[in-house]
Amino acid sequence: MAEAVRKDPVQERAQITRDRLLSAAIRKFAALGYDTASTRQIEEEAGVKRGLINYHFGSKDALWKAAAGWLFERAAAELETVEAGAANVDPIARLRYFVRAYVRFSASYPEVNQLMVREGLDDDWRLDWLVENIVSPWYQRVRAVFVEAERLGVAPDMPFHHFYYVLVGAGALMFSMAGESKRLAGIDPRDESVVSAHADALAELLFPGGRE
Amino acid sequence: MAEAVRKDPVQERAQITRDRLLSAAIRKFAALGYDTASTRQIEEEAGVKRGLINYHFGSKDALWKAAAGWLFERAAAELETVEAGAANVDPIARLRYFVRAYVRFSASYPEVNQLMVREGLDDDWRLDWLVENIVSPWYQRVRAVFVEAERLGVAPDMPFHHFYYVLVGAGALMFSMAGESKRLAGIDPRDESVVSAHADALAELLFPGGRE
DNA sequence: GTCTATACCGAGATAGAC
DNA sequence: GTCTATCTCGGTATAGAC
Numbered sequence: 177m178a179e180a181v182r183k184d185p186v187q188e189r190a191q192i193t194r195d196r197l198l199s200a201a202i203r204k205f206a207a208l209g210y211d212t213a214s215t216r217q218i219e220e221e222a223g224v225k226r227g228l229i230n231y232h233f234g235s236k237d238a239l240w241k242a243a244a245g246w247l248f249e250r251a252a253a254e255l256e257t258v259e260a261g262a263a264n265v266d267p268i269a270r271l272r273y274f275v276r277a278y279v280r281f282s283a284s285y286p287e288v289n290q291l292m293v294r295e296g297l298d299d300d301w302r303l304d305w306l307v308e309n310i311v312s313p314w315y316q317r318v319r320a321v322f323v324e325a326e327r328l329g330v331a332p333d334m335p336f337h338h339f340y341y342v343l344v345g346a347g348a349l350m351f352s353m354a355g356e357s358k359r360l361a362g363i364d365p366r367d368e369s370v371v372s373a374h375a376d377a378l379a380e381l382l383f384p385g386g387r388e
Numbered sequence: 389m390a391e392a393v394r395k396d397p398v399q400e401r402a403q404i405t406r407d408r409l410l411s412a413a414i415r416k417f418a419a420l421g422y423d424t425a426s427t428r429q430i431e432e433e434a435g436v437k438r439g440l441i442n443y444h445f446g447s448k449d450a451l452w453k454a455a456a457g458w459l460f461e462r463a464a465a466e467l468e469t470v471e472a473g474a475a476n477v478d479p480i481a482r483l484r485y486f487v488r489a490y491v492r493f494s495a496s497y498p499e500v501n502q503l504m505v506r507e508g509l510d511d512d513w514r515l516d517w518l519v520e521n522i523v524s525p526w527y528q529r530v531r532a533v534f535v536e537a538e539r540l541g542v543a544p545d546m547p548f549h550h551f552y553y554v555l556v557g558a559g560a561l562m563f564s565m566a567g568e569s570k571r572l573a574g575i576d577p578r579d580e581s582v583v584s585a586h587a588d589a590l591a592e593l594l595f596p597g598g599r600e
Numbered sequence: 601g602t603c604t605a606t607a608c609c610g611a612g613a614t615a616g617a618c
Numbered sequence: 619g620t621c622t623a624t625c626t627c628g629g630t631a632t633a634g635a636c
């Protein structure tokens with residue numbers, strides 16, 4: 177990295193091309209879905225010439241995997257940082273904090289959210305990739321929280337698998353559906369006040385007592 | 389309708405063609421999404437010759453609208469029938485019944501569910517159509533239930549808009565994501581026992597007291 | 601009125617130019 | 619090693635056959 181300046185300017189430009197393509201790919205795949213987002217659109221959004229996706233990544237499939245990996249790497253780091261903020265509070269407050277952190281995270285990384293929902297609907301190689309690399313670890317993380325809640329006697333009265341989909345569905349759907357929410361009620365889920373209200377509401381619903 | 393038998397057999401066959409196309413269109417649009425589902429695939433699924441979509445419906449867009457209208461007409465009737473089953477129980481039990489009915493409905497009409505989630509993500513003319521024709525009436529229906537819950541003093545402590553997305557997200561997401569659920573935990577949300585457990589869990593979470 | 605052959609366009613991939 | 623002109627395929631729509 178320190179020798180980037182010493183690099184061949186051609187190689188450097190190639191690196192920029194790759195980065196711009198990854199970033200544009202995430203935006204397009206999340207906003208439009210894999211099939212609807214064309215490589216031509218992505219190249220245009222990235223501001224690079226046609227054909228460069230195939231040169232740098234080999235195929236549209238490979239670009240998707242590279243872009244998804246790149247996105248989730250950053251997102252996972254961010255989520256961990258946020259969660260670390262609850263180190264020194266009491267155990268039950270920490271559960272509520274976890275729920276709020278997840279809701280806030282869903283709101284601030286809409287691409288993560290949209291990608292997960294889109295591919296969760298599908299049932300193909302992209303779902304395989306996501307489940308193996310992203311969803312399974314996350315599922316286990318949520319399970320640990322749920323087990324802790326059971327130990328404390330405050331877990332909602334349902335099997336874990338149902339809790340998982342209640343949390344994810346209730347916590348994230350509104351932000352995936354920002355357009356619908358605005359059309360329905362004029363409420364933009366990207367507003368900070370809406371995010372806060374949703375986070376608090378869900379935390380209180382799942383682990384009551386935080387508002388007393 | 390009674391004179392269908394007297395009809396020109398050619399016209400009768402055309403009617404069959406249309407019905408088969410509508411049915412196939414719903415399956416494909418729900419399973420694959422609007423863009424991924426090609427008119428060729430839909431015609432093949434319907435078992436009709438190429439070009440008949442454009443003849444009978446004019447365009448792929450028009451087929452989508454016709455198919456969506458056809459689906460939701462049937463679905464709305466079904467949902468009303470189910471809801472009518474709670475006429476003679478006490479008010480709070482009726483709230484729980486409403487939640488369970490919605491969850492069961494989401495599970496038994498996966499096409500409705502998938503279509504709503506897919507198009508909710510998008511932000512185009514199909515979302516416009518759905519919000520205007522389907523989602524808005526449903527939103528108002530849920531609001532009436534919520535207002536009734538407030539009157540009874542048992543509404544969850546959150547503004548209605550948040551309640552709406554909690555209900556819909558928590559109630560429906562697992563069924564939209566059947567493939568993910570199976571890969572994650574080997575649990576098939578289409579199993580009757582899973583549907584029941586989810587319906588009960590969510591009803592109890594939103595309107596507690598039903599299990600005492 | 602119903603259906604089918606063809607047209608035309610835009611997709612992703614590749615072979616070849618710099 | 620990096621980029622671009624070209625190819626082939628599959629998409630929807632239409633003009634024409636029955």
